Amino acid sequence: MRALLIGVAVFLVGLAATMAAESAEAPTVSIDTPSGGWSTERIVEISGTVSDEAIERAVLVVNGYERWIDLQVGKFSATLVVSRGANTLEVLARNQAGEGRDSVSVFSDVPAVDMQVVLSWDTDKTDVDLHVTDPKGEECYYAHRVTKAAGKLDLDDTDGHGPEVFTLTHAPTGKYQVSVKYYSSDGHPQTRCRVQVVLFEGTNRERRLEFFKILTKTGDKVEVGRFDLAGPSRIEDTGEVKP
Numbered sequence: 001m002r003a004l005l006i007g008v009a010v011f012l013v014g015l016a017a018t019m020a021a022e023s024a025e026a027p028t029v030s031i032d033t034p035s036g037g038w039s040t041e042r043i044v045e046i047s048g049t050v051s052d053e054a055i056e057r058a059v060l061v062v063n064g065y066e067r068w069i070d071l072q073v074g075k076f077s078a079t080l081v082v083s084r085g086a087n088t089l090e091v092l093a094r095n096q097a098g099e100g101r102d103s104v105s106v107f108s109d110v111p112a113v114d115m116q117v118v119l120s121w122d123t124d125k126t127d128v129d130l131h132v133t134d135p136k137g138e139e140c141y142y143a144h145r146v147t148k149a150a151g152k153l154d155l156d157d158t159d160g161h162g163p164e165v166f167t168l169t170h171a172p173t174g175k176y177q178v179s180v181k182y183y184s185s186d187g188h189p190q191t192r193c194r195v196q197v198v199l200f201e202g203t204n205r206e207r208r209l210e211f212f213k214i215l216t217k218t219g220d221k222v223e224v225g226r227f228d229l230a231g232p233s234r235i236e237d238t239g240e241v242k243p
């Protein structure tokens with residue numbers, strides 16, 4: 001009985017402390033890096049702070065695409081892929097008093113490529129791998145990072161969220177296949193992958209495709225999408241492939 005009373009008292013004290021900790025002010029978000037301006041890198045590290053240290057997650061918006069980022073005692077840090085040209089990066093955080101946000105503009109001077117495939121996922125400390133197979137059947141992935149057609153995997157992320165980026169400067173016509181492998185789950189029951197494909201960015205042939213897949217088993221390798229560069233002006237998206 002006594003132990004129960006002590007337990008209830010500890011719970012009430014904890015509850016009061018939690019309520020007292022609830023901020024009366026909306027959070028202030030501050031992006032420290034990048035500071036804006038020019039970048040010659042395709043992959044950019046974003047970092048900064050949120051004034052309310054009790055907030056655990058914020059939203060990162062890159063050119064209109066949203067994703068969660070984790071906060072550690074008011075600090076955030078994430079890698080992201082910028083597009084050639086103007087980019088807007090924004091971070092939003094919310095508490096009960098309201099919302100705070102900060103944004104920067106980055107102009108990226110990366111070389112133009114015919115194809116960019118970006119994999120990201122929604123769990124921390126997990127390893128997912130991007131595999132892109134070209135029309136000749138050559139597969140680009142972490143253990144084979146440069147193909148005969150000069151396709152390249154820029155990064156193998158092994159500790160959560162991605163991104164992993166495949167680029168191809170001059171894309172041969174034909175069929176391409178994108179797969180993902182759930183290499184290491186760190187005990188997460190599932191992870192949700194997103195693959196964004198940008199073809200002929202910044203030209204009048206520009207086309208964007210997006211594929212999603214939920215992975216549930218370590219070691220799973222599944223096809224998430226395929227598309228056909230059928231000719232100089234035709235791109236056929238065959239859509240998400242069912243498991």
Ligand SMILES: [Ca+2]
Pocket residue numbers: 127128129130142156157158164183
């Ligand atoms: Ca990986």
